Amino acid sequence: MELGMFTSGYQYYPLERAFADARRFGYDYIELWGGRPHAFAPDLARGELSGVLALIERHEMPVRVYTPEHNAYPYNYMLGSELQRADALDYLKLCLNMGKALGADHTLISTGHGGYTASRRELRDRLVRCLRELADHAESIGHTILLEALTPYETNVCTTAGELSETLEKVDSPALMGMCDVVPPWVIREPITNYLDQLGGRMAHLHLVDGDGNSDSHLIPGDGCIPLPELLEELEVRGYRGRATIELVTSYRNEPSLYAKQALQRVRALLPH
Numbered sequence: 200m201e202l203g204m205f206t207s208g209y210q211y212y213p214l215e216r217a218f219a220d221a222r223r224f225g226y227d228y229i230e231l232w233g234g235r236p237h238a239f240a241p242d243l244a245r246g247e248l249s250g251v252l253a254l255i256e257r258h259e260m261p262v263r264v265y266t267p268e269h270n271a272y273p274y275n276y277m278l279g280s281e282l283q284r285a286d287a288l289d290y291l292k293l294c295l296n297m298g299k300a301l302g303a304d305h306t307l308i309s310t311g312h313g314g315y316t317a318s319r320r321e322l323r324d325r326l327v328r329c330l331r332e333l334a335d336h337a338e339s340i341g342h343t344i345l346l347e348a349l350t351p352y353e354t355n356v357c358t359t360a361g362e363l364s365e366t367l368e369k370v371d372s373p374a375l376m377g378m379c380d381v382v383p384p385w386v387i388r389e390p391i392t393n394y395l396d397q398l399g400g401r402m403a404h405l406h407l408v409d410g411d412g413n414s415d416s417h418l419i420p421g422d423g424c425i426p427l428p429e430l431l432e433e434l435e436v437r438g439y440r441g442r443a444t445i446e447l448v449t450s451y452r453n454e455p456s457l458y459a460k461q462a463l464q465r466v467r468a469l470l471p472h
Contacts, residue, residue: 200434202407202466203263203444207232208455214238214251216456218258224460229260230444231301233267233294238301240267240294248300255302263305263442264345264404265298267291270311270354276329277313277322277356288329292336299342305404307378308333309347310356322356327369334372344375345404350383350415359389360397367401380406380446382417385425392430395437402439406446407466417448419458420465428469435471 204226209217214237221229231238231251238251255262269275269291276287291308298306313322330346337344348363357363363377379394379402394402409423410416420427445466451458 200431200440200470201227201263201442202463203228203230203442204459204463205230205232205266205406205444205446205448206237207234207266207449208447208451208459210234210237211452212455215254215258218254218260220456220459221260222258224463226260226459226463228263228442229255230264230266230307230446231262231303233265233297238265238297240290240297243297243300244293248297251301262301262303264307264444265294265301265303265305266307267294267297269294270309275311277311277325277354284325284329288332291333295333295337295342295344296340299340305343305345305376306337307345307347307404309349310354312354313356315355323366323369326356326366330366330370330375331372334370334375337374338372342374343403345378346375347378347380347406348383349380350386352386352415358383358387360384360393363394364397364401367398376403377401378404378406380408381425381430382406382408382410382415385410385412386415391425392433392437395434395439402441404441405434405439405443407443408446416450417446418450419447419462420445420469427466431469432471 204221206217274287274290295306348357377398384391409418409420445462
């Protein structure tokens with residue numbers, strides 16, 4: 200299984216440090232966080248793309264997934280007026296363009312909170328409408344979107360494998376695939392392997408971390424209560440052959456290099472041999 204570094208934890212350092220560490224520690228690829236100061240899509244489009252491409256070449260470290268910052272201020276395609284929805288989609292279409300230009304296989308998105316006044320039908324209809332528009336754009340440029348379910352602490356739209364599977368079926372586009380972050384199912388007591396059952400061949404990516412079972416915290420593997428050795432063995436038995444990003448986010452920004460190295464060592468020790 201190829202293991203990737205998520206660069207969000209390096210946001211207080213120059214982006215080159217993440218690329219250098221990824222190569223030094225032995226990561227297979229980068230999942231690039233698309234926020235300032237590193238790889239915000241509008242900044243890439245205005246000329247900073249060449250700098251990131253130079254890092255990819257210099258450190259021989261590919262970007263396989265581009266994960267733009269969205270779902271909060273100022274972009275959330277699930278909340279707000281039609282003007283605001285269209286603006287969020289224009290931003291995400293630019294993100295898809297930049298993901299493609301970076302050489303990434305996928306651009307990863309999720310669902311923001313849809314607010315407290317919309318009905319379940321209204322939320323579902325808005326989600327499918329937005330994703331169809333984005334998938335059409337992805338198809339037109341030859342790129343693929345990954346859709347991620349989140350925890351109920353983050354969204355009220357798509358939080359389970361079943362909801363994710365239903366959404367993929369309704370949009371029905373080869374440019375839209377699903378993925379699993381292990382924390383959302385763990386925190387709602389859903390089997391993580393349910394994503395394999397529900398998505399089948401449409402599960403194209405994995406976020407691998409640990410969790411405490413009571414929050415959306417993403418912990419260093421081994422510091423939480425998810426039975427990761429058994430999970431990794433089950434993934435092997437079930438035939439999952441996709442990539443896994445070790446998604447350390449904001450909890451480890453003080454020492455991203457130390458934790459990135461420790462996390463990779465721990466996961467490699469857990470992988471079935």
